[in-house]
Amino acid sequence: MNLLNILLGSFFGFSLIWAPILHIIIVILFGFRLISVRRPVGVAIAWFLIVILFPIVGICLYVLIGERPVGRKLTRKIIRMDKEYAAITELMRKRYLVDKDQLPIEGRALSLLAEAKNGSPAIAGNKIELFTNSLEILQDFIDEINRAKKTLHLEFYIWALGGDADRVGEAMIAASQRGVICKVLLDSLGSKDWFKSSWPARFKSAGIQVTEALPIEIGRFQFRRADLRLHRKIFVIDNTIVWTGSMNLVDPRTFKQDSGVGEWVDAMVKIEGPVASQFELTFAFDWSVDNPKISHFKDVAPAPSPTEGSVLAQEFSSGPVYRDDILYQVLLSAIMDAREELTITTPYFGPDDGLMQALMAAAGRGVQVTLIVPKLNDSTLVAWSSRSLYADLMDAGVHIAEFHGGLLHTKSLLIDKRIAIFGSVNFDQRSLRLNFEISLIIYNEMFCATLQKLLDSYLAQSDRVNPVTWSRRVRWRVLLENAAHLTSPLL
Template sequence: MNHLWDYLLQSMLGITSLWVTLLHLLVVGVFAIQLLLVRRPVAVAFAWLFIVATLPLIGILLFFMIGERPVGRKLRRKITRMEEHYAQITQAMRERYEGDRQFMPQEAKALSLLIEANNGTPAVAGNRVTLHTNSLGILQAMIEDIQNAKKSLHLEFYIWAVGGQADRVCEALIGAAERGVACRVLLDSLGSKDWFKSDWPAKFRAAGIELTEALPIQLGRFQFRRADLRLHRKIFVIDGAVVWTGSMNLVDPRTFKKGAGVGEWVDAMVRVEGPIASQFELTFLFDWSVDNTAITEFSDPEPLGSPDEGHVLAQCCASGPVYRDDILYQMLLSTIMDAREELTITTPYFGPDEGLIQALIAAARRGVTVTLIVPKQNDSTLVALSSRSFYGDLMDGGVNIAEFHGGLLHTKSMLVDRRIAVFGSVNLDQRSLRLNFEISLIVYNETFCANLQKLIESYLQQSNLVNPVSWAKRSRWHLILENVVQLMSPLL
């Protein structure tokens, strides 16, 4: 009798195991078909297959939350409706400043035309661009600009953190609003979640400051809008004529993320005066119109160009997962391939795809001095592990890798042949390339590039070059762990 029960129990377990296996294969098969309905980067598709095959329930839940790229039908319709007027403005800009391309070095003209493509804005002469590298000094300079503002103040940031000098910016903005300056603030819902929970939003509205929360996370709308599409831009426009942009959020580095154990965040910003400011103003106005539910049409007048303030030729590149799709990737790939002598990249988060990896290696092998500077300590363990999985191939290809140990290096820049600089909010990772709304300033000016080179040299003085021989001898455990995490890098 006992033998019979054992036989029946084993048979039931065998049948259950068979059904579980078949169900697992069915789930993975159906999911694979779902992936094939939309063409995705191969690495992204395989990463999702790996996760769903390994952890089916968790993987499918994550896919429906963050696997697709939609912003929601309602928001997409609004963007499409507003793009028509946006396109008219950018077309007028391209026609107005077409002659400025004559001041551009020959090797930069193709890049400029690429950035103009798909309703992009043109390269514009007559700007003054000043590089600022001290975070507390930047916040103080912003406060002074707020105090001197006459007409309008437009701020668009991913993070506004509570505490320290960042609160002084809040106080200055309230003071400006009380003396009649029109103030608008657009902040990412996730990045600035703690700020939105503080007393500052109520104080802003009481002072007459218009405030909009960009891409709010709503649990019930995950099936309609991807949760991790974020507004990652850093834009501050004063009176439509002066703009701050770069890598820095509105945070006091002395208090921001102190528990992360990575030291102070190291950032840089540029203050720009001149006609290029109108391009950043246009980006702000478009984002404001899209994210503000009270606005149904993009009817803001074309931002007026400010008078020439200097001799710098510059161009704005706005990118995002809804409009100007893939322009950012094409720009970065083209910039790397156009380098002839020297290419230096600083980025806190390094997670490129195979195309960018091969472009970097190809540049090094054709004689370009390619240097990648990343923080030694990162606030994201997974990103750090994934980044290091690329080290071996890059160094084998001749790329120099420097790890910065003076804090969390957050500056995002690309310097090409000391003649062209790409500077802004863009990380060299899949999130910036595919998911975030980003902003970049492209500067075609050797004087500015020389100043950026000095900043880069100061970073290198606080960095250690990774030794290829020592790196190859690291433990197999580290190698396996890095490569496992690298499989998920397209999703990080």
């Protein structure tokens, strides 16, 4: 017993002496790491405080989600393929050089910025339709698949099991069996249930090629951030028609019905015309990057589709490693360019200080800025964090509306009713910094008028946040929201 007491005393004595020293060493080394990667000040301070308070947990979290690496091997592959991709997109920019003359004056700077860093140019001659009923969209997908003659390329964050989403899968199998080349690229995390189901085996048996994007590999978290995701929604048919927007391959009647927020409310656009070839090229690039059997990007620029309409539009893709931070710059520029009206819809609102200042400055110079977000959100932490920003926004003159007709999942920016940015991008740090995203920039007043009608329908189902009433909410809610906001740089 005396020996046990001596051993325990020695252990605790050792811990009391060395634990603080070890803590200090961990904090100093971590501080050097933060300095070496030059993180944004708010993010760096947040991580530093976490490691000071909870050193072991903080270091583990930082390894998992602290930086933006996609892994050394994948980074080298993306950089190599991006150089090969650049030669193809340069030809595309030369081919459509004259189309820039059709850009409205207020859209020229935005278009040039979106085209920077090896992006796609604005292209004329497109037909664009807006669709807002999810079940009808799924049926349209099935109809498109049944009409396809050559290729079907699907790229989505989520393919959920059940309902009409399964009917899309059955249509794909039938299309492949009649000779259509089918490729399906899905995010590993977003579509994890689909990958665990019988669908991958059924697809492969039918001749459908399936690739899992950014697979989560246990033991490789120190080399690849676990939560970098492929968040794009792209469906290309025969290189002539493309669908994109906010909707995943899910049936809203069955998707996340236990989350208590109602059905997901989405919107998609169908594009016919030459801009479809830009989406086809982006799909080909993503497919090549995520398919381990492909080492080089050798696809040529797809032949442009025939002119279908009069709409000028521009595909806009973004993501970590390649085109890094271009999305942030485009959104910031769009807000700063607004002169009359700016309406934003997003399910997840988490801007940084720069975007907050841009929104408040727009309202301050007389722009009618309206933010439409869901009243109920499936991410409680994001909801609390976003509400901590309401007071500052409303003090600056920003109008905030909370949609109560379900979880509003549509992601859009409407600028002066002349330019629209529409796609998969949320107005949060995850979309801006971490996800691979896709958008369509539309320079057409007729389409913008159609989008405005949709936004008006959202506003009709929303509760306007009253600045006076909001300022009187109970103190504990203010503290809770402000505490949640402290985590926003880390999300």
